[in-house]
Amino acid sequence: MYDLFFRKFNERVALTSEEEMLIKQLLTPKKLRKKQYLLQEGDTGKSICFVEKGALRAYVLDEKGNEYITAFAFEGYTIGDLYSFMNAAPATLNIDALEDCELVLLSKSAHEELLQKLPKYETYIRLLLTDAYIMLQRRMTNMISLPIEERYIAFSEMYPTIFQRVPQHMIASFMGLSPETLSRVRTRISNKK
Amino acid sequence: MYDLFFRKFNERVALTSEEEMLIKQLLTPKKLRKKQYLLQEGDTGKSICFVEKGALRAYVLDEKGNEYITAFAFEGYTIGDLYSFMNAAPATLNIDALEDCELVLLSKSAHEELLQKLPKYETYIRLLLTDAYIMLQRRMTNMISLPIEERYIAFSEMYPTIFQRVPQHMIASFMGLSPETLSRVRTRISNKK
DNA sequence: GAAAAACGTTGACAAAAATCAATGCTTTTA
DNA sequence: TAAAAGCATTGATTTTTGTCAACGTTTTTC
Numbered sequence: 001m002y003d004l005f006f007r008k009f010n011e012r013v014a015l016t017s018e019e020e021m022l023i024k025q026l027l028t029p030k031k032l033r034k035k036q037y038l039l040q041e042g043d044t045g046k047s048i049c050f051v052e053k054g055a056l057r058a059y060v061l062d063e064k065g066n067e068y069i070t071a072f073a074f075e076g077y078t079i080g081d082l083y084s085f086m087n088a089a090p091a092t093l094n095i096d097a098l099e100d101c102e103l104v105l106l107s108k109s110a111h112e113e114l115l116q117k118l119p120k121y122e123t124y125i126r127l128l129l130t131d132a133y134i135m136l137q138r139r140m141t142n143m144i145s146l147p148i149e150e151r152y153i154a155f156s157e158m159y160p161t162i163f164q165r166v167p168q169h170m171i172a173s174f175m176g177l178s179p180e181t182l183s184r185v186r187t188r189i190s191n192k193k
Numbered sequence: 194m195y196d197l198f199f200r201k202f203n204e205r206v207a208l209t210s211e212e213e214m215l216i217k218q219l220l221t222p223k224k225l226r227k228k229q230y231l232l233q234e235g236d237t238g239k240s241i242c243f244v245e246k247g248a249l250r251a252y253v254l255d256e257k258g259n260e261y262i263t264a265f266a267f268e269g270y271t272i273g274d275l276y277s278f279m280n281a282a283p284a285t286l287n288i289d290a291l292e293d294c295e296l297v298l299l300s301k302s303a304h305e306e307l308l309q310k311l312p313k314y315e316t317y318i319r320l321l322l323t324d325a326y327i328m329l330q331r332r333m334t335n336m337i338s339l340p341i342e343e344r345y346i347a348f349s350e351m352y353p354t355i356f357q358r359v360p361q362h363m364i365a366s367f368m369g370l371s372p373e374t375l376s377r378v379r380t381r382i383s384n385k386k
Numbered sequence: 387g388a389a390a391a392a393c394g395t396t397g398a399c400a401a402a403a404a405t406c407a408a409t410g411c412t413t414t415t416a
Numbered sequence: 417t418a419a420a421a422g423c424a425t426t427g428a429t430t431t432t433t434g435t436c437a438a439c440g441t442t443t444t445t446c
Contacts, residue, residue: 143333374404408426415420
């Protein structure tokens with residue numbers, strides 16, 4: 001049930017089986033069907049969500065109802081509205097399933113209990129945050145410093161398998177482009193080769 | 194010397210004076226004159242840098258030598274090439290002083306020693322990272338979802354005092370715009386009012 | 387299994403932004 | 417303090433990107 005969760009955890013911080021037990025008690029499994037919401041704008045993000053299986057996306061809406069995808073999450077990723085989770089504030093993100101999902105949820109109270117009882121948990125969270133921050137910073141740097149074509153190439157090297165799982169117009173949205181522009185970028189690149 | 198550093202620390206995690214002593218021993222003060230480098234591309238980012246006084250920027254260069262500013266840091270901020278620091282890898286960022294600076298440096302070995310000896314330090318780092326991640330995510334979301342004018346307004350509400358300290362063309366760079374475009378955005382906005 | 391919806395591509399056009407150049411002003415620097 | 421460098425703005429132009437529409441294909445859905 002929580003295989004991947006603990007595999008990832010142990011890759012970073014090795015746990016004893018007692019420690020695993022302690023954590024396991026505080027986790028909640030959840031299945032989500034494709035298109036179902038994990039979180040809707042205005043809800044309070046009560047959980048951190050780890051993806052055992054499947055794929056999700058996070059997005060915001062503007063006043064016209066246009067979607068802007070801010071994140072994807074696949075197996076082994078963590079997703080959630082961190083601001084909402086940390087501050088018990090209404091979420092600005094929507095998160096829904098792109099495929100049927102098996103998720104592992106960690107509630108706010110479970111999170112706090114683990115921070116109290118298990119220093120290794122805090123270490124793991126710190127490492128996760130560090131990685132997430134570095135990735136996001138790279139994405140931002142690419143956004144402001146690279147011309148679109150190179151940004152696309154960097155993106156496709158970073159997430160080589162994403163095209164099999166996510167429609168292209170969502171990737172465009174994630175990159176801050178219109179679907180037509182991304183399509184044209186792709187044909188331009190493949191013509192060059 | 195380390196006033197602001199400990200003030201910020203104690204705002205998040207309260208320290209005893211013994212704990213402050215322990216940390217203080219491991220900090221290194223550094224002064225930097227305007228235009229001096231804290232870090233150059235290719236160096237290994239050996240320190241996390243806390244700003245007691247002054248202002249710095251981080252930027253990357255493209256092959257033509259154009260600068261793209263990825264971050265500013267003022268009093269109370271932390272700056273550094275996190276990837277380089279964590280992985281002892283060559284930095285991709287350049288960091289230099291926009292004003293004369295008083296800095297507090299924390300070396301990699303000091304960082305590791307504190308993580309070992311002082312759980313509160315890890316908590317503080319975790320909280321810093323959480324905030325930094327949330328801010329960066331907001332910046333990214335604004336970048337892909339807001340039209341330029343609103344992005345500018347959001348930016349100027351987020352950092353209202355920045356215009357007194359940073360030339361406008363650097364703000365343009367930070368926002369991923371040409372200086373001319375930012376100038377025009379500003380006149381458009383002020384004409385509306 | 388048929389109808390509907392979603393998707394990616396292409397073309398024509400409009401809008402936005404970058405680039406290039408010139409100007410006047412302010413700040414640095416020698 | 418004079419010269420140089422840095423800076424913000426504006427205009428003209430080019431390039432890039434978005435928008436709107438149409439089309440054929442694939443995937444969902446009932």
